[in-house]
Amino acid sequence: MQAREIEDIFADILDRAKALDPANTRRWFDRLTLLHLNGGALGIGCPDESAVQYLRDNCKGTFTRAAQQITGHLVTVEFKLIPQKADEKSAHQPHRSSPGLRLHPDYTFDNFVVGPSNRLAHASCIAVSRSLGDTYNPLFVYGNSGLGKTHLLQAACFEAQRKLNGAVIQFLSCEEFVNRFIRAIEEGNLAGFHSQFRTADMLVIDDIQFLREREQSQEEFFHTFNTLYNNGKQIILSADSPPGKIPSLEERLVSRFNWGLVAGIDPPSYETRVAIVQKKAHLRGLSISDEIAQYIAHKVQANIRELEGALTSIYAVATTTGKKITLELAKTALGEKTKSDARHISITDIIEVVTNHFDIRLTDLQSKKRSQSITEPRQICMYLARNLTRHSLEEIGGHLGGRDHTTVMHACSKIADAKDSDPKMNALLDELAKQITQGQPASV
Ligand code: ADP
């Protein structure tokens, strides 16, 4: 076979693999290269170690099936790292991996959407990863499940690896730390365990709440922490709650976890959720309309993992039915009764929720009154109408006493700024949006 023909076959295999498993497909698959295809073996070159791990863990079966379908033969697939020439290394490529460091290729800072809910955690992860041990030590990131803790911690590892060539980084879940500790005791190899964790330049432990009620592991971690800390090495931890709220955690650990910076992550706002859906779609090499991204962001509010799951369900339905992704299809995929169109939001729905909340009347909103107690609810109505409906600025102004479009625009940007700078306003807008999207349609 000519080299050209083999390259074409490889391109077909890639396309088939993408079609077989859209949920695990990523844009960077386009950077995979053909190493060899002969004697029933397909070698695929990967740009970095995290890509190799990702493909081995998630895509081996899919690529095997794709290769067999395209060639008509039994094929064994192997993924290999191809070292890149220095001048080809993009900003995303680590120079040298710490031995055994396993990171998810999606979990980089580039792929993380920053919003008011996670800004501090994001900024502090960036700061520590660029200068280990010098800024916040330890850095403690906490938040509910599915809000991006693991993503941020791994992004810090990627960044440290990229910026500080040769730094020894250890990333592991607390469960893994405990299991390895137990194994080291069983095997009588505590010295090996100590040298692995107490000599790192950066130790990152995810879900540290797992230490609760594990007294011996807490004792071990206490000494690991002290050694690293005293040597100026970076420690990053995550948990589902702040240090003091983790039950049965020794006081001396709680106090150490508070020595550096404790950064919380809150559930993302509507705007952040829309941006995340778009980012995730982009990462998979897919594009979805704003309307669909907004629909998903309305539908799933508390957990980003579920937001991603919703996107996957929509793509799964689209690929299995061979249909284009429309709002209708998205609704079906997410199990919504489409006929009743229960979630259609009108400006009247918004006005009803806002007037109830502030205990004012519609006529006040529509009047020329400019007192703060009326102006703010009016501006909030405009902002919500702009974000939750597809009405134009003029139409929104029309419903609120015939205001012109520049007034509406000014109101929207004023409330958006307040939302960014004032957590109370952020929470209020979320609460109102929730009532509007989940409540009964208002009677007109
Ligand atoms: P946690 O560790 O807090 O339970 P993860 O870090 O596992 O949450 O995040 C769950 C999913 O949500 C991951 O796929 C992650 O990439 C995604 N995610 C969370 N926050 C963001 C964000 N701000 N931008 C992009 N993706 C995010």
Ligand code: MG
């Ligand atoms: Mg996690």
